[in-house]
Amino acid sequence: MRVLVIGGGGREHALVWKLAQSPSVKAIACAPGNGGISGRANCINVAADEIEDLAKFADKAEMDLTIVGPEAPLTKGIVDLFKQKGLPIVGPTMAAAQIEGSKSFAKDLMKKYGIPTGDYRTFEDHSEALDYVKKKGTPLVVKADGLASGKGVFPCQTLEEALRALDQIMVQGLFGEAGNRVVVEEFLTGEEASFLVFTDGKSVLPMPACQDHKALYDGDQGPNTGGMGAYSPAPVVTPQLEKRIMETIMIPTVEGLALEGCPYEGVLYAGLMIENGEPKVLEFNARFGDPEAQPLLMRMTSDLTEVLAAITRHELDSVTLEWDHRASVCVVMASGGYPGQYQKGKLVQGLEKVVVMKDIMVFHAGTEINIEGQYETNGGRVLGVTSIASGIASAIDLAYEAVSKISWDGCYYRQDIGKKALKRQG
Ligand code: AMP
Ligand code: GLY
Numbered sequence: 001m002r003v004l005v006i007g008g009g010g011r012e013h014a015l016v017w018k019l020a021q022s023p024s025v026k027a028i029a030c031a032p033g034n035g036g037i038s039g040r041a042n043c044i045n046v047a048a049d050e051i052e053d054l055a056k057f058a059d060k061a062e063m064d065l066t067i068v069g070p071e072a073p074l075t076k077g078i079v080d081l082f083k084q085k086g087l088p089i090v091g092p093t094m095a096a097a098q099i100e101g102s103k104s105f106a107k108d109l110m111k112k113y114g115i116p117t118g119d120y121r122t123f124e125d126h127s128e129a130l131d132y133v134k135k136k137g138t139p140l141v142v143k144a145d146g147l148a149s150g151k152g153v154f155p156c157q158t159l160e161e162a163l164r165a166l167d168q169i170m171v172q173g174l175f176g177e178a179g180n181r182v183v184v185e186e187f188l189t190g191e192e193a194s195f196l197v198f199t200d201g202k203s204v205l206p207m208p209a210c211q212d213h214k215a216l217y218d219g220d221q222g223p224n225t226g227g228m229g230a231y232s233p234a235p236v237v238t239p240q241l242e243k244r245i246m247e248t249i250m251i252p253t254v255e256g257l258a259l260e261g262c263p264y265e266g267v268l269y270a271g272l273m274i275e276n277g278e279p280k281v282l283e284f285n286a287r288f289g290d291p292e293a294q295p296l297l298m299r300m301t302s303d304l305t306e307v308l309a310a311i312t313r314h315e316l317d318s319v320t321l322e323w324d325h326r327a328s329v330c331v332v333m334a335s336g337g338y339p340g341q342y343q344k345g346k347l348v349q350g351l352e353k354v355v356v357m358k359d360i361m362v363f364h365a366g367t368e369i370n371i372e373g374q375y376e377t378n379g380g381r382v383l384g385v386t387s388i389a390s391g392i393a394s395a396i397d398l399a400y401e402a403v404s405k406i407s408w409d410g411c412y413y414r415q416d417i418g419k420k421a422l423k424r425q426g
Pocket of ligand 1: 118141150153155185186187188189192214224271282283
């Protein structure tokens, strides 16, 4: 098989690495890929959201399967386009991808099908939103409805913060059209977890639970990022809770989307808040999480290509997913200044000391290879250093041992990835 991976982050490096292990895979292309991916796949110089050019490439290069990493091409309709052209692709259609692309669509769907989530109201008029927020009082969460690269969510502890968020989204237009509508939500408390499933629209197969670390600094302080690290399994999701998440959230969501006339295929990701054993949905994503994909794929022992191909044939019921029972931890190493402004072009040192380590993979996100053949930083999140070991404590130690060997000017990472799991284990 010839496989195309769309995207160029750590998630896509992990996908390429995992797909390359399938005996049926003869060639892998990645658009646009990155410095690390170029060692394992043919990187194509087409951006992930140039969907027409991607379809032309997939057609000409006779790709047997395409998997989409990021959300932007999904909400632009890449799956619809590929399917029109008879090109096999894994991911939701534009209509189904609204579950990530429009927060009000996701909330209305959850309300209609009784899926547990916080109370909310949707507004298109600034003064109506203002009146509601003033009446309701804080804490609450103000969200731009559309895609905003993870920056459109404002948890507000004071009225002043809420008013500022509404002003930035609805008056100043900080997120363009994504802010034409806002969702004002109940502020949920508890512990977060990421829960992902594969689905072909009928069968829904869970992946092990994992946990992201969204905040920039240790102790979940500071601004939100794309994710500074992740681990799996996440002990906050007990086997009973997993059953409950499947029965009350994942299966009803897939069934609800089908009833709405937009059946969902691909990876469906629920960001959950768990309090006193009760899971509530914070958001849905229409794809693998990043960094979550890195520890998850590290633990997956099934043939990923077979799973994805079964989704395109609507035969996921014939698949049993298998996972390594060990724990995996991914520590994201980022450019100093991320998620704000940061410099690029810093020489990455020490990778050769980690390549020889057992049970460690360094997935590249923002890297490129310079003319001397060395890796340089080329983005905010640069590397996902991902370990696998018998337990969460040893996986943490192994990941940080590898991290300590890698450096560049201004490199930053959190020191406490996985700590919450350790605390739970006592
Ligand atoms: P989202 O992109 O909707 O997942 O939001 C990003 C982050 O904002 C989440 O991972 C949470 O940490 C936080 N968040 C979002 N919605 C809520 C909510 N209703 N209550 C509390 N925190 C939230
Ligand atoms: N790690 C969060 C996300 O992929 O959206």
